[in-house]
Amino acid sequence: MDTKSATLHQDNTSASPALEVRGLVKSYGAHLALKGIDLVLPWGQALAMFGPNGSGKTTLIKVLATLARPTEGQVRIAGLDQRRHAALARRLIGVVGHNTFLYDDLTARENLRFYARMFGVTKPDERIAGLGEALGLALHLDRRVRTLSHGLQKRVGIARALLHDPSLLLLDEPETGLDPEAAALLESLLRRHLERGGSLVFTTHSVERGLAIASRVAVLREGRIAYTEERASLDVQAFQELYQRFTRVGP
Amino acid sequence: MATLEAAKETRGAAVLGMGMVRTALLGVTAVMVAVTLYLGLLWAPPDAIMGDVQRIFYFHVPIAWVGFLAFGIVFVASIAYLVKGTDGWDHLAYSAAEIGVLFATLILVTGSIWGKPVWGVWWQWTPQLTTSLILWFIYLAYLLLRIYGPAGGQGARYAAVLGIIGFIDVPIVYFSSILWREWLHPGKVVGPAGGSVEPSMMVVLMVSLVTSTVLFSYLLLERYTLRKATATVERMWQLHG
Amino acid sequence: MSAFWRPMLAVLWKDLMLEARSREVVAPMLLFALLVVVVFTFAVDPRPALVAAVAPGALWVSFTFAGILGLTRTFALEKEKGGMEGLMLTPVGRDVLYTGKLLGSFLFMLLAEAVMLPVFAALFNFPLLVPGFWVLLVLATLGFAAVGVIFSAMAVNTRAREIMLPVLFFPIAVPVIIAAVQATGSVVRGEGWSEYSRWIALTSVFDVVFLAVAATTFGFVLEE
Numbered sequence: 001m002d003t004k005s006a007t008l009h010q011d012n013t014s015a016s017p018a019l020e021v022r023g024l025v026k027s028y029g030a031h032l033a034l035k036g037i038d039l040v041l042p043w044g045q046a047l048a049m050f051g052p053n054g055s056g057k058t059t060l061i062k063v064l065a066t067l068a069r070p071t072e073g074q075v076r077i078a079g080l081d082q083r084r085h086a087a088l089a090r091r092l093i094g095v096v097g098h099n100t101f102l103y104d105d106l107t108a109r110e111n112l113r114f115y116a117r118m119f120g121v122t123k124p125d126e127r128i129a130g131l132g133e134a135l136g137l138a139l140h141l142d143r144r145v146r147t148l149s150h151g152l153q154k155r156v157g158i159a160r161a162l163l164h165d166p167s168l169l170l171l172d173e174p175e176t177g178l179d180p181e182a183a184a185l186l187e188s189l190l191r192r193h194l195e196r197g198g199s200l201v202f203t204t205h206s207v208e209r210g211l212a213i214a215s216r217v218a219v220l221r222e223g224r225i226a227y228t229e230e231r232a233s234l235d236v237q238a239f240q241e242l243y244q245r246f247t248r249v250g251p
Numbered sequence: 252m253a254t255l256e257a258a259k260e261t262r263g264a265a266v267l268g269m270g271m272v273r274t275a276l277l278g279v280t281a282v283m284v285a286v287t288l289y290l291g292l293l294w295a296p297p298d299a300i301m302g303d304v305q306r307i308f309y310f311h312v313p314i315a316w317v318g319f320l321a322f323g324i325v326f327v328a329s330i331a332y333l334v335k336g337t338d339g340w341d342h343l344a345y346s347a348a349e350i351g352v353l354f355a356t357l358i359l360v361t362g363s364i365w366g367k368p369v370w371g372v373w374w375q376w377t378p379q380l381t382t383s384l385i386l387w388f389i390y391l392a393y394l395l396l397r398i399y400g401p402a403g404g405q406g407a408r409y410a411a412v413l414g415i416i417g418f419i420d421v422p423i424v425y426f427s428s429i430l431w432r433e434w435l436h437p438g439k440v441v442g443p444a445g446g447s448v449e450p451s452m453m454v455v456l457m458v459s460l461v462t463s464t465v466l467f468s469y470l471l472l473e474r475y476t477l478r479k480a481t482a483t484v485e486r487m488w489q490l491h492g
Numbered sequence: 493m494s495a496f497w498r499p500m501l502a503v504l505w506k507d508l509m510l511e512a513r514s515r516e517v518v519a520p521m522l523l524f525a526l527l528v529v530v531v532f533t534f535a536v537d538p539r540p541a542l543v544a545a546v547a548p549g550a551l552w553v554s555f556t557f558a559g560i561l562g563l564t565r566t567f568a569l570e571k572e573k574g575g576m577e578g579l580m581l582t583p584v585g586r587d588v589l590y591t592g593k594l595l596g597s598f599l600f601m602l603l604a605e606a607v608m609l610p611v612f613a614a615l616f617n618f619p620l621l622v623p624g625f626w627v628l629l630v631l632a633t634l635g636f637a638a639v640g641v642i643f644s645a646m647a648v649n650t651r652a653r654e655i656m657l658p659v660l661f662f663p664i665a666v667p668v669i670i671a672a673v674q675a676t677g678s679v680v681r682g683e684g685w686s687e688y689s690r691w692i693a694l695t696s697v698f699d700v701v702f703l704a705v706a707a708t709t710f711g712f713v714l715e716e
Contacts, residue, residue: 028716029402032489068716069404090583099574103506105513118501118582128586144513160578206602314664333712350614378654388663395659401716408712413660416639416705420664423701427667427694 016079018199024073035223048210051220092167100157119164263314313463321351346474503592525558548676586711
């Protein structure tokens with residue numbers, strides 16, 4: 001199992017893309033949150049998901065992260081069916097969500113150690129120290145999460161997502177709650193992740209931030225991908241206008 | 252587009268076919284219920300000891316059978332739903348549970364009505380009645396879970412897990428209530444079914460068992476069809492409405 | 493093997509650590525159990541002659557209600573900052589998560605019961621030094637936790653969650669409650685091992701069956 005995931009991780013030029021989504025539908029009873037999503041994301045690329053509130057961005061991230069079951073359709077991560085090889089897929093994914101997934105009454109270090117054990121991270125203490133350094137947390141690692149500011153909690157949450165060196169990062173509005181310094185740190189971390197051949201999907205409301213690192217953009221609207229384009233061939237001016245039109249409330 | 256039209260046509264034909272099956276089944280059920288009522292209430296001889304009171308036996312036993320059959324179907328459909336994940340199994344489990352709760356209520360009511368003249372009280376903690384009561388609570392909780400649980404697949408999976416745990420619990424509850432009764436009252440509690448049974452009575456009971464099974468099948472088919480149709484309409488509405 | 497034990501113990505350690513720091517589960521459980529016993533004493537006639545008849549019921553009513561309270565708290569705590577989702581994201585078998593959460597709840601309930609028993613012995617003149625009773629206590633508590641943990645994980649996502657947990661839990665736990673009360677009655681009356689060994693057998697069957705069923709189905713409960 002471990003050797004397989006290791007080869008998958010390094011062999012980014014393999015035939016399977018980082019992420020492949022086919023005919024994804026997710027319903028919550030009478031409410032259809034996703035109405036048929038198709039996506040392919042190659043290794044080394046970043047997909048920026050835009051869309052108004054309620055368009056299905058968070059649901060999409062949840063389904064990709066194995067937190068929600070698809071009602072129909074298929075998700076493949078590095079060619080692995082996400083449902084049949086759930087444990088392997090989860091090893092490859094790192095998630096930054098609205099929640100930090102941290103326990104208030106444990107220190108940041110204890111939280112990270114706990115997740116490191118769950119992910120079977122080798123040499124967890126070095127890993128935690130390294131990430132603490134990279135995210136400017138070194139001085140705060142031994143404080144209880146409850147006593148940390150929101151921004152610092154968010155940083156610990158990002159460290160938690162990166163602990164097991166995931167190949168595919170899923171980030172749901174990662175910039176919310178971060179101060180400009182932390183946002184810049186995150187951006188550089190994400191760039192390094194891309195340079196190393198990793199991939200990422202992130203949702204955002206900020207067109208400027210989204211376009212800064214995206215290789216491809218997509219706009220979600222009412223559970224469907226309403227628009228998608230390569231970043232390179234994108235007319236930024238036109239996209240700004242288009243996005244505003246999509247997110248405008250009312251007719 | 253052509254395939255979509257074709258799919259609609261075959262589905263339409265299937266719905267029409269199902270409609271005819273349902274109507275036929277309704278007719279058969281109505282006739283069988285009438286026959287059973289006649290046999291049980293008029294044709295069968297009165298019981299030597301209990302008199303006409305014993306006639307409730309022809310209804311209590313088949314009702315109990317249907318109750319257990321319904322929860323057995325919930326169990327099987329729940330496992331199938333968790334394994335396959337197709338909505339049809341979920342609709343079947345939900346429909347069977349609803350009918351099961353109805354019949355479990357009738358088990359308790361007919362049991363009490365029967366018990367009153369025989370025991371002199373409405374309620375005795377016999378293993379059968381105790382188990383039926385707990386069963387009733389379990390599947391009422393099942394229906395509550397359906398109502399208060401999360402919408403969509405997660406709620407259906409919750410219900411399926413309870414459908415499995417609940418049914419496995421039934422024999423354990425039954426066994427524990429037997430042990431419990433032995434403990435409190437040495438010697439068996441003599442139930443109404445204790446007397447000897449005439450052959451004609453057995454015939455009526457058999458007919459009644461078949462009738463109740465047919466009645467149950469009809470109710471289940473109706474409920475299942477309705478639930479499936481509702482889901483289809485909802486889906487169309489979500490996608491195109 | 494270590495793929496099961498390491499993460500399972502990590503979950504358990506995390507829950508014990510959280511409880512040691514926040515004291516949000518065991519202390520309220522204890523207080524509640526004590527309250528139930530006191531209310532129970534007011535509700536029935538506490539004459540010495542009736543103690544043997546009343547004591548087993550009082551004991552197990554207080555333990556089950558306190559247990560329910562503890563079970564509600566366990567997953568309510570996970571829910572607050574998305575801890576449950578954090579656990580779900582880990583590449584660990586769902587049966588491992590179940591077992592870890594189960595052991596935590598089980599230990600918290602046992603701890604509360606262990607503190608309650610001397611109080612109980614004083615109030616009801618209850619004989620404590622009966623090993624058979626301890627066996628039963630452990631098995632019954634494990635049975636409660638086995639079904640309680642999975643129902644608690646469900647109830648936390650339902651509307652009216654405070655109602656849903658007892659409504660789900662009590663009917664299923666009936667065999668264990670019957671067994672526990674009857675066996676405790678035997679202990680109070682000073683009867684021998686042979687009188688309550690069958691209740692221990694019944695509770696063991698319940699535990700084995702539902703530990704297996706709950707561990708297998710836990711994964712279906714977690715995902716949205």
